[in-house]
Amino acid sequence: xxxxxxxxxxxxxxxxxxxxxxxxxxxxxxxxxxxxxxxxxxxxxxxxxxxxxxxxxxxxxxxxxxxxxxxxxxxxxxxxxxxxxxxxxxxxxxxxxxxxxxxxxxxxxxxxxxxxxxxxxxxxxxxxxxxxxxxxxxxxxxxxxxxxxxxxxxxxxxxxxxxxxxxxxxxxxxxxxxxxxxxxxxxxxxxxxxxxxxxxxxxxxxxxxxxxxxxxxxxxxxxxxxxxxxxxxxxxxxxxxxxxxxxxxxxxxxxxxxxxxxxxxxxxxxxxxxxxxxxxxxxxxxxxxxxxxxxxxxxxxxxxxxxxxxxxxxxxxxxxxxxxxxxxxxxxxxxxxxxxxxxxxxxxxxxxxxxxxx
Amino acid sequence: xxxxxxxxxxxxxxxxxxxxxxxxxxxxxxxxxxxxxxxxxxxxxxxxxxxxxxxxxxxxxxxxxxxxxxxxxxxxxxxxxxxxxxxxxxxxxxxxxxxxxxxxxxxxxxxxxxxxxxxxxxxxxxxxxxxxxxxxxxxxxxxxxxxxxxxxxxxxxxxxxxxxxxxxxxxxxxxxxxxxxxxxxxxxxxxxxxxxxxxxxxxxxxxxxxxxxxxxxxxxxxxxxxxxxxxxxxxxxxxxxxxxxxxxxxxxxxxxxxxxxxxxxxxxxxxxxxxxxxx
Numbered sequence: 001x002x003x004x005x006x007x008x009x010x011x012x013x014x015x016x017x018x019x020x021x022x023x024x025x026x027x028x029x030x031x032x033x034x035x036x037x038x039x040x041x042x043x044x045x046x047x048x049x050x051x052x053x054x055x056x057x058x059x060x061x062x063x064x065x066x067x068x069x070x071x072x073x074x075x076x077x078x079x080x081x082x083x084x085x086x087x088x089x090x091x092x093x094x095x096x097x098x099x100x101x102x103x104x105x106x107x108x109x110x111x112x113x114x115x116x117x118x119x120x121x122x123x124x125x126x127x128x129x130x131x132x133x134x135x136x137x138x139x140x141x142x143x144x145x146x147x148x149x150x151x152x153x154x155x156x157x158x159x160x161x162x163x164x165x166x167x168x169x170x171x172x173x174x175x176x177x178x179x180x181x182x183x184x185x186x187x188x189x190x191x192x193x194x195x196x197x198x199x200x201x202x203x204x205x206x207x208x209x210x211x212x213x214x215x216x217x218x219x220x221x222x223x224x225x226x227x228x229x230x231x232x233x234x235x236x237x238x239x240x241x242x243x244x245x246x247x248x249x250x251x252x253x254x255x256x257x258x259x260x261x262x263x264x265x266x267x268x269x270x271x272x273x274x275x276x277x278x279x280x281x282x283x284x285x286x287x288x289x290x291x292x293x294x295x296x297x298x299x300x301x302x303x304x305x306x307x308x309x310x311x312x313x314x315x316x317x318x319x320x321x322x323x324x325x326x327x328x329x330x331x332x333x334x335x336x337x338x339x340x341x342x343x344x345x346x347x348x349x350x351x352x353x354x355x356x357x358x
Numbered sequence: 359x360x361x362x363x364x365x366x367x368x369x370x371x372x373x374x375x376x377x378x379x380x381x382x383x384x385x386x387x388x389x390x391x392x393x394x395x396x397x398x399x400x401x402x403x404x405x406x407x408x409x410x411x412x413x414x415x416x417x418x419x420x421x422x423x424x425x426x427x428x429x430x431x432x433x434x435x436x437x438x439x440x441x442x443x444x445x446x447x448x449x450x451x452x453x454x455x456x457x458x459x460x461x462x463x464x465x466x467x468x469x470x471x472x473x474x475x476x477x478x479x480x481x482x483x484x485x486x487x488x489x490x491x492x493x494x495x496x497x498x499x500x501x502x503x504x505x506x507x508x509x510x511x512x513x514x515x516x517x518x519x520x521x522x523x524x525x526x527x528x529x530x531x532x533x534x535x536x537x538x539x540x541x542x543x544x545x546x547x548x549x550x551x552x553x554x555x556x557x558x559x560x561x562x563x564x565x566x567x568x569x570x571x572x573x574x575x576x577x578x579x580x581x582x583x584x585x586x587x588x589x590x591x592x593x594x595x596x597x598x599x600x601x602x603x604x605x606x607x608x609x610x611x612x613x614x615x616x617x618x619x620x621x622x623x624x625x626x627x628x629x630x631x632x633x634x635x636x637x
Binding site: 049050051074075076077078079080081083085087088089090091092100101104105149152153155156 | 526528529531532533534535536537538539542546547550551553
C-alpha cells in the first residue's frame with residue numbers, strides 16, 4: 001500500500017519541525033528517511049503513524065493507497081510501528097507480546113485461540129526466534145528484542161510498517177547483521193516500509209529509496225545511487241559521506257578554485273559569486289607531475305594502508321588539509337612516502353553555490 | 359584484617375561498614391525485639407495462649423487487622439489515583455497537592471487524631487451530616503478505618519510515583535498502534551507493570567496501620583470488644599503493670615506483621631523472578 005503525504009507541516013511552539021512536506025512512498029518498497037537529528041524525520045514518521053497530529057493546514061493529507069487516514073486514530077490506522085527502544089511489554093513473554101495486537105481486538109473480530117497460536121508460531125519462525133516464545137523481554141539480547149518488536153508489529157497485518165531508528169540502540173556488529181536481515185525479510189514480505197535513520201551507510205545499504213531530510217524539509221529523494229552520485233544539494237553531498245571542501249568563486253561562467261577550473265553549477269550565479277567544490281576522497285587521484293589540467297600541489301602528511309583502501313592525508317600548498325583514498329594498486333604504482341611533494345587531481349567533483357553553511 | 363576486606367570487594371571499608379550495619383541493626387531493631395520475646399517467655403505456654411486468645415485480645419486483633427487491611431486497600435486504589443494524577447497531568451496547584459500528600463507523614467499522629475475526631479464527631483463538620491443518616495463515624499470501626507487510611511496514604515503515593523514517572527510513553531503508544539483501547543492499555547500494559555510497586559506501597563501502608571496508635575485512640579473511643587485496637591490494649595495492660603500480658607499480645611502482633619510482610623515480599627520475589635531472571 002503506497003503512502004502519500006500532502007502539505008504536512010508540524011510546529012512545536014515556535015519551532016517548525018516540518019515545513020510543507022510532500023512525499024510519495026511507493027507500494028511494497030523499503031524507504032529510508034535519512035537526516036541529522038532535528039531534521040524532522042521522526043516527527044514525519046510519527047505523523048504517518050498517527051502518534052502525532054500535523055498542523056491543521058488546508059489540503060493536508062496522509063493517504064494509505066487512496067484512503068485519507070489523517071482523521072483516523074492510531075488505534076484504527078493499522079500501522080506497524082517499531083520503536084528504537086523496542087517498547088516491549090516486560091510482564092508479557094515473547095509469545096504474548098507478539099499475540100498482543102490480536103488479543104486486544106474486539107470479540108467479534110478476534111481470531112480464535114488456535115488461529116492466534118498458529119500465527120504467532122509463523123511470526124516466530126519469520127523472525128527466527130523459534131523456541132524463545134516463553135522468554136521474557138529482560139531475558140533477550142537487544143537484537144532479539146528488536147525482532148520481537150518487529151514480529152509484534154507484523155502480527156496485526158499492518159498496511160504499512162514504520163520503523164523509528166530500529167537499529168539505533170544496538171552494537172555495531174549486531175546492527176549490521178540485523179539490517180541485512182531486515183532487507184532479506186522485506187524481500188520476503190513486501191510490506192510498504194518506511195524507516196528512520198541518521199546513518200547514511202545504513203540507508204544506502206538497506207533502502208530501495210532514500211528521502212534525505214534537513215531542517216524540516218526534504219532535500220532530495222531518489223534511489224541510493226541517485227542521492228549518492230547526483231546529490232541535489234551541498235547538504236546531501238556532505239551528509240552522505242566524507243568530502244573535501246574547497247572555496248572559490250564564479251568567474252566568466254566557470255567555477256574557479258585556485259588552479260582548478262570547473263563547470264559552474266546551474267542557476268542564477270553572477271560573476272564573482274562564491275562557490276563551493278565538494279570532492280569525495282575516492283574521487284581524488286594523486287600524480288607525481290602536474291598534468292595539463294589543473295592540479296593542486298601539496299605534500300603527503302600521513303599514509304595509512306591498513307584497510308580496504310590506502311588513506312593519504314595531504315596538505316596543499318595553501319595549507320589546507322585534504323583526504324585522498326587510493327586503491328592499493330594505485331598506491332603501489334606511486335610509491336608514496338610521507339613529506340613527498342605530489343599533485344592532487346579531482347576525477348569527479350560537485351560544485352554548489354555557496355548558500356549552505358556546514 | 360584489612361586486606362581480607364579488600365580482596366572480597368574492590369570498594370574499601372567493607373568490614374567497617376558491615377560491622378557498623380550489623381551492630382546498628384542489632385541495637386536498634388533486634389535487641390528490643392529480643393527483649394520483647396524474653397518478656398513474653400516469662401509466661402508459661404498455657405498462660406501465653408490464655409492471654410493471647412483472650413476474647414478481648416482476639417476482638418482487638420480482628421479490629422486492628424480488619425481496619426488496617428481496609429485502610430491499606432482503600433489507599434491502594436485511591437493512592438494509585440492520586441499518584442497517577444500527580445505524575446501524569448500538569449495542572450495549577452500540582453506542587454501544592456503533592457506537598458499535601460506528605461502531611462500525614464509530617465503531622466504528629468496525636469494531632470491527626472484530634473483533627474479527625476473533631477471532623478467526624480457527632481457535632482463535627484462531616485459527622486453532623488453523617489450521624490442523621492445512621493452512619494456514625496467517631497467511636498466506631500469506620501472511624502478507625504478512616505484514621506488508618508489517612509496515615510497510610512503517603513506510603514502508596516510515594517512508592518508509586520517513581521515507577522509511574524519511569525513508565526515509558528512508548529509502551530502506551532506501542533499498545534495503541536497495535537489497536538488496544540485506552541482501557542485495554544491500562545489493564546494489560548500499565549497496571550501489570552505497576553503491580554509490584556503498588557504491592558510494596560500496600561504492604562507499607564498496611565504495616566504502618568497495624569502499629570498505629572496516636573491517630574486512632576481519639577476517634578476510636580476505645581470500648582473493649584468494640585473499638586479497642588491491639589496497640590491500645592497493650593498500653594492498657596502496661597498501665598495495669600501487666601508487663602507479661604502486654605509482651606504476649608505484642609508478640610502475637612509482631613508475628614502477624616512479620617508473616618504478612620514475609621508473604622508480600624515472597625509475592626514480590628516471585629514477580630521479579632519472572633521478569634528479571636537471566637537478565
